[in-house]
Amino acid sequence: MASQTQPPAAAPASIDFASMDGVDLDHFWMPFTNNRFFKQNPRLFVAASDMHYTTADGRQVLDATAGLWCVNAGHGRAAITDAVTRAAQTLDFAPTFQLGHPLAFRLASDVARIMPAGMDRVFFTNSGSESADTALKMALAYHHARGDHTRFRLIGRQRGYHGTNFGGLSVGGIGGNRRRFVSQVWGVDHLSHTHGQAVRFCRGMQPGNGALAEELEELVALHGPETIAAVIVEPVAGSTGVLVPPQGYLQALRDITRKHGILLIFDEVITGFGRLGKATAAEYFGVTPDIITTAKGLTNGTVPMGAVIASREVHDTVVNGSPEGIEFYHGYTYSGHPVAAAAGLATLGLYREEGLFENAAALAAHWEAAAHALADCPHVIDVRNLGLVAGIELAPRDGTVGARAMEAFHRAFDAGLLIRVTGDIIALSPPLMISAAQIDTIFGMLREILNDLA
Numbered sequence: 001m002a003s004q005t006q007p008p009a010a011a012p013a014s015i016d017f018a019s020m021d022g023v024d025l026d027h028f029w030m031p032f033t034n035n036r037f038f039k040q041n042p043r044l045f046v047a048a049s050d051m052h053y054t055t056a057d058g059r060q061v062l063d064a065t066a067g068l069w070c071v072n073a074g075h076g077r078a079a080i081t082d083a084v085t086r087a088a089q090t091l092d093f094a095p096t097f098q099l100g101h102p103l104a105f106r107l108a109s110d111v112a113r114i115m116p117a118g119m120d121r122v123f124f125t126n127s128g129s130e131s132a133d134t135a136l137k138m139a140l141a142y143h144h145a146r147g148d149h150t151r152f153r154l155i156g157r158q159r160g161y162h163g164t165n166f167g168g169l170s171v172g173g174i175g176g177n178r179r180r181f182v183s184q185v186w187g188v189d190h191l192s193h194t195h196g197q198a199v200r201f202c203r204g205m206q207p208g209n210g211a212l213a214e215e216l217e218e219l220v221a222l223h224g225p226e227t228i229a230a231v232i233v234e235p236v237a238g239s240t241g242v243l244v245p246p247q248g249y250l251q252a253l254r255d256i257t258r259k260h261g262i263l264l265i266f267d268e269v270i271t272g273f274g275r276l277g278k279a280t281a282a283e284y285f286g287v288t289p290d291i292i293t294t295a296k297g298l299t300n301g302t303v304p305m306g307a308v309i310a311s312r313e314v315h316d317t318v319v320n321g322s323p324e325g326i327e328f329y330h331g332y333t334y335s336g337h338p339v340a341a342a343a344g345l346a347t348l349g350l351y352r353e354e355g356l357f358e359n360a361a362a363l364a365a366h367w368e369a370a371a372h373a374l375a376d377c378p379h380v381i382d383v384r385n386l387g388l389v390a391g392i393e394l395a396p397r398d399g400t401v402g403a404r405a406m407e408a409f410h411r412a413f414d415a416g417l418l419i420r421v422t423g424d425i426i427a428l429s430p431p432l433m434i435s436a437a438q439i440d441t442i443f444g445m446l447r448e449i450l451n452d453l454a
């Protein structure tokens, strides 16, 4: 029978990965994008290596955002791409439901090795959003396994981002992401974000503010501790503009949750794998939660993958406390996918061999000084930083929130620098392989862009 569909324009073997020939922009409905604007003004990358992207028109762009907070080891690293190729050729796919393959177990052990003591049970997902929802369900399963059936409430935080699935959306605190999707997880409440009384141009952590964590006691009193399953926070809120917590805040959340039998989840999708100069923010801050969510830097962004790391206590309670059979009714077809697991193993190997977390730690002071040197630029109303992350907040233009930073984003791209903007905040988070000279280049270029900006 004759096929009703047109033959593809090019057979897969003949795809030229770096060519725009025959590319039609209409069909891809792009995520978190002004599609109408983009398709009139496309900006595309066709290749990447180390600290740079190559654009479709052949220009080099210095990556000050590690892609989307994920390419921590730098782009196109041969150790990772070789591992991915070999894995795909050896075992393209194997289920992990009631079956297994060695790479997923190996990677789980490697991840466990760099987690805080006692956190060594690893559940694989495919993204940060899936990690958030997995962690929330794990918390509910934990209380259920203990016979604590009234704990159903999940507490998030304003200006928190935990991805776009319904669980993460519900505990997340970004109005624009939530408002259009009325149906959300029931019984969720939110803490205030940590930036209400923040000191501007503060280097590193904010000064202590006991009242912020005390709010959790107020929510506990309001709802009853016996109804609250978990509190989820990003140790440093990334997506809403680099909100650095006050001294002592995370430890106070730990103390209050422990006192009331509530699980504490750190969403480390951004802070995990070296962003603060340690394997996790938990290690950096010296505060151990019950569950950590990760994604992004786990595979250096090369293949989608996330991991949720549970304490031995959470894991054993669910697994040993359930009747014989499947203990946790949750998982994804691609949990522990062999190609992603190979990418993860090679990525963690690179972090170790090249000392990339240590490089981030060693450069943090230089990064901080370079970021704060922008304080005298036009429009800059705040600079904040921690590890290899910085947020530069601009005064909004009258009536058009976000327009000034978006113009900076476009100008930077055209000048050969990739930055990220959220509202009027520029967020920077380069690959951890960056050098001091490249840090100076980033902030030097930004200075010029800001000086020219209306």
Ligand SMILES: Cc1ncc(COP(=O)(O)O)c(C=O)c1O
Pocket: 069, 126, 127, 128, 129, 130, 132, 161, 162, 163, 164, 234, 238, 239, 267, 268, 269, 270, 295, 296
């Ligand atoms: C803290 C945090 N959690 C979750 C997510 C969602 O990750 P993904 O986009 O991979 O679903 C992100 C993404 O930026 C994030 O920053």
